Amino acid sequence: MANLLHYFASHLATLRLEFWSLLVGGFATGVMYAMVAIGYTMVYGVLRLINFAHSEVFMSGGFASYFMMRALIGTSTPSGTWSVVLVIIGVLTGGVAGAAIAMLLERIAYRPLRRRNAPKLAYLISAIGASYFLYNLAGKEFGRINESMPSPYINHTVFTIFGAPVQLYYIVIFVVGVIMLITLDRLVATTKLGRSVRAAAQDAETASLMGVNIDRTIVLTFVIGGALAGAAGFLWGLGFTGVGFYMGFTPALKAFTAAVLGGIGNLRGAAIGGLLLGVVESFSVAFVPASYIDVIAFGILVLVLLFRPTGILGERLGRSA
């Protein structure tokens, strides 16, 4: 017992020492999880299916922006306004590539099944097949190794919060991620386009009777989710992990978890779930060896689902996208 107390006391000391560092790092990861989780939750809201090829949408964004950065930066060291422009170009490239791949996925892997009224299991298999195909294609074309992305800026500590260094990389993630997430929220809540997405989620048949083009709306949800995931792929690749054919697997799995944690089908839930998962993962390190981080993360998921089976914000099927 005394041992146990001592164990927790010493780890609490570690946590106090590193609290702010871990919080900043966890938030940065969380924002990226949130951006990927949006894609899962939107597609689920409209089609009631989990797009398991979403990890490869993320990966495509990473690779497209990697090639763009390599072409534009090469071996130079950008600075000033050029750095800002490069980050914007990277986000756009990643976003466009993600959107394009997501659209293709919808066309090739899902629409033919939808036309034939296939059972939901068929979608699942089709998604897994598309995922295998895409990442192996990337492995074949781009090599099965990690590539480090040329950096559009020199990473350095910009300021500190209570002694915790906040780096430029984290600031880039926060700024890009928060802008995109808020834009999306407004888009879905206030525009005509958003209304059609919400209507299709609520009752696709009635919505189509009311003049909503269902096919177009479904493509739109894929494109929006894909753009966010693609941009997240760029941000992820900018960090120490670089880009690789298998880069989508774990982040997407975590993002899916985040979407369920927040309440699948609920946009804000996905964002909150992502942030929460990122921070929880980060804090776990203060308490347990790295090998048990996932145990903590998924343990919390199970606890949350035990008490709130529909996730933190609840499964708002039909009302949000």
Place this chain on the structure above:
Amino acid sequence: MSVSVARPCAWGSHYTVEEDELIKPRLNKTVAAVTTSALLLMAVPVVGIASTAGAAPKPTFVIGYEGPLSGGNQQLGLNMVYAVQLAINNANATHKLPYVLKMAKFDDQGSSTLSPAQAQAAVANKQLIAIVGPAFSGATKAAEPYYRGAHVATVSPSATAAGLVAGFRNNNFMRVVAGDDVQGAADAKFLVNKKGASSVYVINDASFYGAGLAAVFAKSAKADGAKVTATTVPGTAQCQDGTASPSEYPAVATSIVAAKPAAIFYGGYYCDFGLLLGALNSAGYSGMIMSGDGSWSPSLISGTSPASAANNVYVSEAGGGNATLTGKLASGYTKLAGFSAKNATYAAQSYDATNVILAALAKVYQPRFKVKALRERIVLALHRISFRGVTGHISFQSNGDLSAKSIVDFGQVQNGNIVSIGHS
């Protein structure tokens, strides 16, 4: 397989005896059955003589290579496979061998889940006589039962885990590098005694190799007087068949930096190590960092973001005294591989591993032996071999480890290159 014209009868009868000698369950065959099969076998060469009319073509034997030829850690495998090819090309080029040699590649991605299937495929190859590899320790452990069952000799240029020879019941596994018990102890001496690290944070990647090396290092560093904190940071799915997500690394790095160790030792492979270096750099770590042979690769630097985060990192390799291919071998290697032999970790060991197998084959080869008989005889011959290779003198103890006391080389990343900085 075909034979010389002069002795079809002798071959026929001898062949049967050989096979019975080796496959014990068949010993109970009746005399009649033996005679029948001998007669049948005699008939085959007679037909052969009629069609080939004289000069019999040389038989073809395959040397297999098993290692990672794709995946996050493929560079180590690529380093090896071209050296195997070089040794085979050189042997064929002498035109004096009574057989033709070929190479077959078995890509296990360094993974212990994929290696059994590759081993089964290798064993099933009807021309395959021995294996260079497997390359990675975990993959070796998983594949060995299949090789052992088929009496295929495996000479690994790189599987260094101490657990591969200690208490291993097979006699077909050998390696031309020192085990990690030697490397880990030498690394501890280097970091603690030579570089004066008073406290070391020892990390392993949860692989069979990484965990073994880190454990030996931790034990030796403690004995040398350093304060040791040991932890496991599992490898990522991005690099190997690990379980972790790279998103966990920043938090791990933060807690390592908070512990303020004088040095970090990493037992694992370059791909995950590169990710960790990037995270440590972001977390503001500035102390010494060292890793073992799994990280001695230029790919460590290209896979680290930013590449400067790999600067000053120490690496070690249990070679045989700065073992690289030089001179004509180096140029021949570069021609095949498309990259330099310098810093191609394990290229020299692979060249030696191939040649030691070829030496054993030359010793035991007789035209009347079939592949199955050759496989077993090569295993036996390897245990008696005494061979001078480019990495030094090679002979094996009964457990498969090198007899000679090995030297451990040290390197350091300087300006984007790994530079040799001496040996133990």
